[in-house]
Amino acid sequence: MEVTKQEKQSFARYKANNTIEEGDLVVMYLSKETMSIIRIKDGDYFNCKFGNYKHSDMIGLQYGTKLGSNTGRGFIYLLHPTPELWTLVLPHRTQILYIADISFVMNFLNLKPGMSMIESGTGSGSFSHSIARTLAPTGHLYTFEYHQERVNAAKKEFEDHGLSDMVTLECRDVCKNGFGLENKVDAIFLDLPAPWDAVASAKKAFKQDKIGKICTFSPCIEQISRTVTALNDEGFVDIQMYECLIRFNEIRVIPLWTIEQAMEKQRAVELKRKKATPRHMRENNTTEEETSAKKIKTESATAEESNPGTPASTATTTTNNSDSEMDDGAAIVIPKSETPSAASTPVLASEAKIETSTPTAAAAPRERIDPVNVVVTKLPVEQRGHTSYLMFATFTPQTQHPSLTQLNAEAAKSE
Numbered sequence: 001m002e003v004t005k006q007e008k009q010s011f012a013r014y015k016a017n018n019t020i021e022e023g024d025l026v027v028m029y030l031s032k033e034t035m036s037i038i039r040i041k042d043g044d045y046f047n048c049k050f051g052n053y054k055h056s057d058m059i060g061l062q063y064g065t066k067l068g069s070n071t072g073r074g075f076i077y078l079l080h081p082t083p084e085l086w087t088l089v090l091p092h093r094t095q096i097l098y099i100a101d102i103s104f105v106m107n108f109l110n111l112k113p114g115m116s117m118i119e120s121g122t123g124s125g126s127f128s129h130s131i132a133r134t135l136a137p138t139g140h141l142y143t144f145e146y147h148q149e150r151v152n153a154a155k156k157e158f159e160d161h162g163l164s165d166m167v168t169l170e171c172r173d174v175c176k177n178g179f180g181l182e183n184k185v186d187a188i189f190l191d192l193p194a195p196w197d198a199v200a201s202a203k204k205a206f207k208q209d210k211i212g213k214i215c216t217f218s219p220c221i222e223q224i225s226r227t228v229t230a231l232n233d234e235g236f237v238d239i240q241m242y243e244c245l246i247r248f249n250e251i252r253v254i255p256l257w258t259i260e261q262a263m264e265k266q267r268a269v270e271l272k273r274k275k276a277t278p279r280h281m282r283e284n285n286t287t288e289e290e291t292s293a294k295k296i297k298t299e300s301a302t303a304e305e306s307n308p309g310t311p312a313s314t315a316t317t318t319t320n321n322s323d324s325e326m327d328d329g330a331a332i333v334i335p336k337s338e339t340p341s342a343a344s345t346p347v348l349a350s351e352a353k354i355e356t357s358t359p360t361a362a363a364a365p366r367e368r369i370d371p372v373n374v375v376v377t378k379l380p381v382e383q384r385g386h387t388s389y390l391m392f393a394t395f396t397p398q399t400q401h402p403s404l405t406q407l408n409a410e411a412a413k414s415e
């Protein structure tokens, strides 16, 4: 039998066969706020609020599959890991860069495949993953971190994520000892408490015959001030500062019920509730029906009052019944080990028999009501504010005169 060699997974590209295999990393997406990453191992389980998922059920599925849980309570998406998702699920060892700053910095540094770049400190490796993917497949990232445990953790992650060929990670204090690289890189990014101490060494690391870009990331304006002085002294030009704020707008699709549809729904709910109540507990059948009829009448009258001139049947009301954020109507796969027939291939949820009602609450078949859906946007209460100031400057071979610091030092010597 022909044994096909498993393709090595990398965060720099999608797997060509797009298939989940033993040993692969998979991002388990429950919602935008709830994600985690697992490594597939036959015999292991992934537990979440929707139930248990067997890893073995995921092997052979395509990345992007929507997988139903054994409890029928929800579903998850099985996603291929990317630098963007890694930023959201990584173990935090330090503060990290998020996608707003990452994308802005990469654009302003003009990063392209094939370039070489310096980054310091590596921290939790959030930015490193995005840089590596952009420089791939032929470029190179030199990343420096002086905290040994962080170096060890990041090194393992780069190996596990198929990036070690294009990332060189070194344990080094770049402010004290510089980068140890000369005439080597196109771009430099400094996320350090004292970036000004690394500027002189950064200048040497740029390819001396080309234009290069540097960015420093600092939360305080005092740090920016010292960095500007250092950049000016070293002959960098085009010094600019930005602050990147992100304002998120939540987009939701909600049903727009007409009063008539809302009333019909309410009637069905009342009927179901009535049927679920044992006969001996129903004190007065007529009273309950009367109450619900009265309630509906009042609602209808209120709607007409608030929409003068609008007949109750055309006035609208909205209900937000979107249970799951990515409920896009895509087919859900039920894990094969959970299907009653133990069929060898996963089945669609629509084909699976799911018990939803108790014998006492068996609802009478009723017509399905399909409301018109509308798209609304909503600003969440919480907004993310200032993270850091982004300082950009350009290295150009034309302005490489002796720096002010050098001139002052020489003047002091000759006095």
Ligand SMILES: C[S@@+](CC[C@H](N)C(=O)[O-])C[C@H]1O[C@@H](n2cnc3c(N)ncnc32)[C@H](O)[C@@H]1O
Pocket (backbone or CB within 6 Å): 094, 095, 096, 097, 120, 121, 122, 123, 124, 125, 126, 127, 128, 144, 145, 146, 147, 150, 172, 173, 174, 175, 176, 191, 192, 193, 194
């Ligand atoms: C805020 S973290 C960087 C986070 C990183 N940008 C990310 O997205 O994950 C700053 C890192 O710089 C490292 N660091 C501070 N001073 C340093 C120096 N002089 N040389 C090398 N690393 C340094 C710290 O140990 C820390 O891990």
